[in-house]
Amino acid sequence: MSWFKRTKKGIQTPTEEKKDVPKGLWYKSPTGKIVDSEELEKNFYVSPEDGYHVRIGSNEYFELLFDDNQYKELDKNLTSKDPLKFEDKKKYPDRLKDAQKKTGLKDAVRTGVGKSMGKDLVIACMDFSFIGGSMGSVVGEKIARAADYSLKNNIPLMIISKSGGARMMEAVLSLMQLAKTSAKLAQLSDAGIPYISLCTDPTTGGTTASFAMLGDINISEPGALIGFAGPRVVRDTTGQELPDGFQTAEFLKEHGFLDFITHRRDLKMRINQYLDLVLNRPMREKTA
Numbered sequence: 001m002s003w004f005k006r007t008k009k010g011i012q013t014p015t016e017e018k019k020d021v022p023k024g025l026w027y028k029s030p031t032g033k034i035v036d037s038e039e040l041e042k043n044f045y046v047s048p049e050d051g052y053h054v055r056i057g058s059n060e061y062f063e064l065l066f067d068d069n070q071y072k073e074l075d076k077n078l079t080s081k082d083p084l085k086f087e088d089k090k091k092y093p094d095r096l097k098d099a100q101k102k103t104g105l106k107d108a109v110r111t112g113v114g115k116s117m118g119k120d121l122v123i124a125c126m127d128f129s130f131i132g133g134s135m136g137s138v139v140g141e142k143i144a145r146a147a148d149y150s151l152k153n154n155i156p157l158m159i160i161s162k163s164g165g166a167r168m169m170e171a172v173l174s175l176m177q178l179a180k181t182s183a184k185l186a187q188l189s190d191a192g193i194p195y196i197s198l199c200t201d202p203t204t205g206g207t208t209a210s211f212a213m214l215g216d217i218n219i220s221e222p223g224a225l226i227g228f229a230g231p232r233v234v235r236d237t238t239g240q241e242l243p244d245g246f247q248t249a250e251f252l253k254e255h256g257f258l259d260f261i262t263h264r265r266d267l268k269m270r271i272n273q274y275l276d277l278v279l280n281r282p283m284r285e286k287t288a
Helices: 037-042 058-065 092-103 137-153 168-191 231-238 249-254 264-279
Strands: 026-028 034-036 071-074 109-116 119-126 157-163 195-203 217-220
Touching: 026 037, 034 037, 058 109, 058 119, 058 157, 058 264, 071 137, 109 137, 109 264, 119 137, 119 264, 137 157, 137 168, 168 195, 195 264, 217 249, 217 264
Parallel strands: 119 157, 157 195, 195 217
Antiparallel strands: 026 034, 071 109, 109 119
16 A cells, blocks of 8 residues: 555755746736736736736836937936934935935936927926835925926926825925925916826825826826825724725716826827827827
């Protein structure tokens, strides 16, 4: 009856010879759909089965929106200081250095100017990977300077928001950026220069309370979380149960806070169609 007995105990491969599957080959969406990473990239980082829009950063958005990924980055060397000498579990300068090393970014927003479907466009894009896309002095300053560039050169501005809100390590200095960026956008409005606000997942806190909701047209990607405070805070403050889908892009569009929701593959075309319409300019055939 030796065939009932195991003569060797399991697989005998030495631990040092075992090989893990390399990370990044597959992506699993929140609904459990599995997609090959190369296929995901070809599909604009959108899960083809369920349409889930994976969070991406400024590199990917610039590649998507600027023709041939050609653009001039603005104010790329601006970095945050620590005037308040903030210290929690780790000093703020150390947090900044860690984030810069991990992400390769200077701060939570990058700004650039280039051609989109053959027409000039200034884009400010936030990166959630840098301290949760929090808005500090550098974020406010770079957005303000991007608006100044648009104003000086008469070029439309687009801001892509992806943020957890104000940066707590800069306290009141962070909150001042709400008024600062809003004032700059008002100058663009007075000059008749279009400003497009794209809300992506997540757009919350002070970002929502300022430039993210001040666009001449406010748009979003499907399923994005958009709001000021989180659902739990809102529920505890109001003492009321929240409706299904509260703070999703679809809910906000239904209630008039967004103009339209667009799939990422159509984003470049849709924003240029809008700009052509409001600027009364012909649509060029080039779509690259």
